[in-house]
Structures are given as C-alpha cells and as structure tokens.
Amino acid sequence: MNMWHEGQARNRTWYSFNLRATDTLGDLAAETDDLPTVQIVETSPQESGAVEIPPAGAPATRTEIRLPVIEKHSAAYQEVPRTAPIQIWEGRVVSVDRKKGIMEVLLSAKFGEVPDHTGEISLEWVVEQDAGLVVPGAIFYWTLYKETKRGSISNSQELRFRRLPSWSRTQIENMRVEAEKILARIRSQDQANPS
Amino acid sequence: MATAASIEMLTSAIVVVGDFNPSIYSPDWLEGSQLIGAADADGARQHENLVLTKQVSKVESEWFILDVLQDRFSLTSKGPVAPTLRDLAVGIFSLLPHTPVRAIGLNFMAHYKLSKDDDWHRLGDTLVPKTVWRELYKDEKLNIGMADVTVLVQEGKREEGPTSGALKRLSVQPSAKVKNGVYFALNDHHPIDIKKGDSSMPGEVVVSVINDHWQRTWDEALAVFAGVIERACG
Secondary structure, three states, X not given: OOOXXXXXXXXXXXXXXXXXXXXXXXXXXXXXXOOOOOXXXXXXXXXXXXXXXXXXXXXXXXXXXXXXXXXXXXHHHOOOOEEEXXXXXXXXXXXXXXOOOEEEXXXXXXXXXXXXXXXXXXXXXXXXHHHHHOOOOOEEEEEEEEEEEOOEEEXXXXXXXXXXXXXXXXXXXXXXXXXXXXXXXXXXXXXXXXO | OOOOEEEEEEEEEEEEEEOOOHHHOOHHHHHHOOOOOHHHHHHHHHOOOOEEOOOEEEEEOOOEEEEEEOOEEEEEEOOOOOOHHHHHHHHHHHHOOOOOEEEEEEEEEEEEEEOOHHHHHHHHHHHXXXXXXXXXXXXXXXXXXXXXXXXXXXOOOOOOOOOOOOEEEEEXXXXXXXXXXXXXXXXXXXXXXXXXXXXXXXHHHHHHHHHHHHHHHHHHHHHHHHHHHHHHHO
C-alpha cells in the first residue's frame, strides 16, 4: 500500500500586460439587476445565503438562527475576480536539489498538442506549507491563467501540489482484515476446485 | 477556436446529493486529514464566511468554496480551475466512503466575450429563432431576446426514451458578467445506484465517477461551448 502522499503548493506572480488598450477594458464588468434565473437541477451549483451566528463573548441572549436561503442565482452573479486558464501543466518532480534551491520536473500540458518536456523550477515558488512535500515523484499542477479584476487584466500563475489523504491506523487495520478475508476465500475456492 | 470569442471566466463545481453531516467538514478536519495545507486551513478558519453547524457548513479558502447541507455537498472552484479541485473531492469521499449518496454532478461554467456585437445577437437568434415569437408578438416596439436555453443530452433514442439516469444539461444565457458576453453551463449528472449485494461503498462510487469523468467533462465543456459559438457566429 502506498502511504506516500503528495503535497500542495501555491504561489502567484503577477505579470501585467496592456493586452487590450481599447475601451473594452472598462466594459468587461457589465452587470445588471435583471438576472435570468437558472432552472434548479439537483446536481447543478446553487448559491446559499449566510447563516447568522452570535459573536463569541456576546451576552447569553436568545438568538434566532436563520437557515441559509437557497436562491436561484446563476454562477454569473458571484462577485469574484474572473479567471480563465491559458495553460495548465501537470508536473512530476524528477529530482530536488535543496542546496541549489531547484527541482527538476517533467511537464505535460493540458491544452494543445504540446509535447512533454523537462525543466527546472525554483523552490521559491513553493509555499512554505508544502515545502516538505516536494519529493521525487510528487505531482503538481502549474496553471497559467488570465485574471480580470476591476477592469484590469493580468497574466498570473499558480503552482499547486497534489494532496491525497493519508490512511488512518483504523483504516489500515480494516483493510488488512478485509484482505485476509479475501485471501481466505480465494484459498478455500482453490482447495474446492483444484486445477 | 476561431477568434469569434474569448473565454473570460471558467469555474467548476462538484455537487453531490445525499445524506451528509455538515459539521464534519471543518477546516480542522480538512487539515487533519491532509487534504489542505496549514496556511489554507488557517485562512479558512479566519474567513468571514466560515459557518459550522449541524445543518450547514461553509468553508472558504483562496481556491475553493465548500458548502455542505444535510442533503447536498458542493465544492466550487475559486480562482483558476485546476485538478486540485478534483483531488480535494476525491480525498473527501475517499475518507468518508460510507456517506449515503444518490447522485453526483460535474459542472463547468464559463463566460465568453464575443468579439462583435452582431455575434451576440446572431448566437441568440440561432439558438432561439425569433420567427415563432414574432408571429405571436407582432408589435415592432417589442424586443424579443433569448434569456435562457437548456438542452438535455441523454443516451437512448427519442422515441424509446432514456436508457439510463445519466444526462447532461447544457445551458446558455446572456452573460451577467461580460458585456456582449454569453454564459454557458454544463452539468454532467450521474445517478449513484448501488445494487443490493454490490460490495462498493457509495463514497467509492463517487470517487470513481470523479476520477473517470471530471477531466473528460472539462474537455467536453470547452469543446461544446466553443462549438456552439463557432456554429452560431461563423
């Protein structure tokens, strides 16, 4: 059983380009109040309102808790910076040189007919929370994307390592017991039907 | 894709319908289970939108929003869509394989900006021809426009009906975020139906669907969205 798990890292670099020096820059965020409603389907995204909870340390009073309201807003209604991927590479760490502060990687592009290629990435792009997860074989995703915020457009990048949960001792024990049961069944079947 | 449009915004959401205990899905649990890093967990704990109750939980970080109600689990991307969203959903359901689930939807939503004003009208006129409506609303002072179109794609011939509960819903609307823009949404819906005697656990089936379909649905969404624009706008 593979106990080893990959980590997650994130870093951002902003490169500002005057990609569209036209009047479209300020026109991107055109929002109206008359939003079309999206038919609610059970596995489509929905918006939910906030639940109010009393602040910590508040005097003990009777406080009404309002459950969230499920509203028929389309995802278009969210007020967040707009991002669209330009290219995503799935990378695998080939080797790590901590003295030099670099990792050698193998990159596979998601979009377009781009052949796999190797490269070196500085460890400065790996955030502290994931530094210990940079080991040979670790998988990461390097995303180059366009970000539009309040009328400005920039190219940005993020590096995130893949995270998989580690198994608890109970889970490992349960799997061991299950495996033994399966093995016993196979053995008894072999004895019943010798080839 | 031809230069008729540019994609301005892409988001993804993995939605699962079933029976959940929202109070489980806390930043502490996500960090303790090594599904997110320490900094992400700290950010989520301090986030103004954090909610943790028996009926509802909302955990928000820089790159995802996790909303869990007692009958619904929703994991939505924040910032650029990346396979880490898939990995997080897979990790959660791997650790909670006994969660009763009934269906899963893999969703991709995008806003495109059309390069020409005429293209915006042309797309609406292609998907919703105005001929019928003009015959009913003859007054030329009235403007008739497309507000929403939803198409279902299912296996099975029309005359025989669907052969499974799996289906895809494609929606097209004018964009509320992008001027002269169009909003697309693809919902790839999979019912989870575990038969008696089947040793698979519900969470394992969810993991399997996500691993098998998420990437494919992403590719399909971009291809279909671009395909609609190309065919409508030329």
